[in-house]
Amino acid sequence: HIGLVWFRHDLRVVDNTALIKASEKCNRLVALYTPTPMQWHEHNVSPMQANLIERRLIVLKEQLKQLNIPLIMVEVPDFNSLPQVILELVGELNIKHVFCNKQYEWNENKRDSQVAQLLANNMVRFTSFDDSCVIPPLKVLTKKGEAFKVFTPFKREWLNLFRHQSQQSARPYPVPEPLDAPPLEVEQLDNQKYQHSGRIKLTYPFAETMLWPVDEEAIRQRLVTFCIEKAADYHQNRDIPSIDGTSCLSPYLALGMLSPRQCIAALMAEYPECLEYPDEGAFTWLNEIIWREFYRHLMVAFPKLSRNQPFQPWTSKVPWAHSEDHLRAWQQGRTGFPIVDAAMRQLLATGWMHNRLRMITASFFTKDLLLHWHIGEQWFMSHLIDGDLASNNGGWQWAASTGTDAQPYFRVFNPTTQGERFDPKGEFIRTWVHELKDVPDKYIHQPHNWPQAETLDYPKPIVDHKAARLMAIDVFKKAKGEA
Numbered sequence: 001h002i003g004l005v006w007f008r009h010d011l012r013v014v015d016n017t018a019l020i021k022a023s024e025k026c027n028r029l030v031a032l033y034t035p036t037p038m039q040w041h042e043h044n045v046s047p048m049q050a051n052l053i054e055r056r057l058i059v060l061k062e063q064l065k066q067l068n069i070p071l072i073m074v075e076v077p078d079f080n081s082l083p084q085v086i087l088e089l090v091g092e093l094n095i096k097h098v099f100c101n102k103q104y105e106w107n108e109n110k111r112d113s114q115v116a117q118l119l120a121n122n123m124v125r126f127t128s129f130d131d132s133c134v135i136p137p138l139k140v141l142t143k144k145g146e147a148f149k150v151f152t153p154f155k156r157e158w159l160n161l162f163r164h165q166s167q168q169s170a171r172p173y174p175v176p177e178p179l180d181a182p183p184l185e186v187e188q189l190d191n192q193k194y195q196h197s198g199r200i201k202l203t204y205p206f207a208e209t210m211l212w213p214v215d216e217e218a219i220r221q222r223l224v225t226f227c228i229e230k231a232a233d234y235h236q237n238r239d240i241p242s243i244d245g246t247s248c249l250s251p252y253l254a255l256g257m258l259s260p261r262q263c264i265a266a267l268m269a270e271y272p273e274c275l276e277y278p279d280e281g282a283f284t285w286l287n288e289i290i291w292r293e294f295y296r297h298l299m300v301a302f303p304k305l306s307r308n309q310p311f312q313p314w315t316s317k318v319p320w321a322h323s324e325d326h327l328r329a330w331q332q333g334r335t336g337f338p339i340v341d342a343a344m345r346q347l348l349a350t351g352w353m354h355n356r357l358r359m360i361t362a363s364f365f366t367k368d369l370l371l372h373w374h375i376g377e378q379w380f381m382s383h384l385i386d387g388d389l390a391s392n393n394g395g396w397q398w399a400a401s402t403g404t405d406a407q408p409y410f411r412v413f414n415p416t417t418q419g420e421r422f423d424p425k426g427e428f429i430r431t432w433v434h435e436l437k438d439v440p441d442k443y444i445h446q447p448h449n450w451p452q453a454e455t456l457d458y459p460k461p462i463v464d465h466k467a468a469r470l471m472a473i474d475v476f477k478k479a480k481g482e483a
């Protein structure tokens, strides 16, 4: 019979659980993508991420065509309008079964339940699969059957399960075969409503993303090159923003252009014994993939995380500051702290930011400026090309000390010493803060102390870190009732 595969953040054909299962069950398939521009605005989807999606859909359409599966795109304003639209489409094409991969966020989950209900009322099956994690949420549990709240024991149990699982699966990841039956005729559908021919175009603000290739081979090459050339030194290089030492695969993982299983398979192909060497580069990289899983699992176990709530309830008592000037200075990279400013400018220019810098800028925002982490989280989301609710929220709540297994509130990053440690010669700073290119190394982290500082068109530090640190600790201490 005819099935429909509903693509969301799983924009690939390789190792796509829903697609593989659907092609086993049905002899004819249609693929659907449903952009929801109003919802995206509400969720702060960045123009760069939307552009990456658009470019990838063009590739996906071609790949699906090779499998005899036409791709239809239906743009609707928001999730509320989706159930009815999908019901109409399945009616027009006589579809009996809808397949998709789960999205774990609150609104997405609610949307899927509504679609499933409406379809069930009309005798159409709806099946969703765990796909975006190596080990599905709610499967990595404590002995008491509860979700882990701390990363290290989570990782230990995750690795136990992973060892067990990888012994069972001989093939690293499956690739679907073309369907035998000819592609379903979709030409009779109204092309205005159900776009099936012509160039894919989304209605969303535009931002250029050509630095990020979207074709299968280029993404695979990036993964394999990382594993061959960079994974070995990852543990040494991953904290140095001036070194191209991380994989830069996050935009692909966030949109499901690549699965974490593909990442691990490529890593294990180079380092089959990496689980035995936890201090080395390859394992350190695997560790980051496990962090990604941890945040996704947390979001399922604690749905409040996708609803703007802090993990630690006491932190809602923190009296956050309100300063438009500070906010703007941080957003535009004009805080007078060179490492923070370089990072924020990298974000504006490229939509990507190095992990160490995400930690430094988020800590500066929530501790030195004492601004509410929601605001920083939103700014990141609306500019990141790899925006991902679970990882972004996890990262922000970690930095703000509001999350599970977060940075303790009394351990506040010093933005100057962080710069000295991770960008000692100021190479990264000079790449992004051009005003500082002639400042000698000795002053690059505190240019206001350079005897020729007067000549610079660069702000003095907008806060005194020492005083701001004490203030933040005091405020958190009182909120926790420890003062």
Ligand code: FAD
Pocket: 238, 246, 247, 248, 249, 250, 251, 253, 254, 285, 288, 289, 291, 292, 293, 295, 353, 354, 355, 356, 358, 359, 362, 380, 384, 386, 387, 388, 389, 391, 392, 393, 394, 395, 396, 399
């Ligand atoms: P690599 O170092 O090569 O790591 C490989 C992959 O592991 C990454 O692509 C990513 O999928 C995952 N990963 C790595 N570090 C982390 C981490 N700390 N938490 C969760 N997953 C991780 N990551 C996002 O994908 N989207 C976000 O919106 C996001 N927001 C963040 C916000 C803050 C405040 C912080 C501190 C971190 C955030 N991260 C986010 C995590 C991390 O910074 C990025 O995943 C990483 O910098 C991406 O670069 P890479 O692909 O070169 O990573």
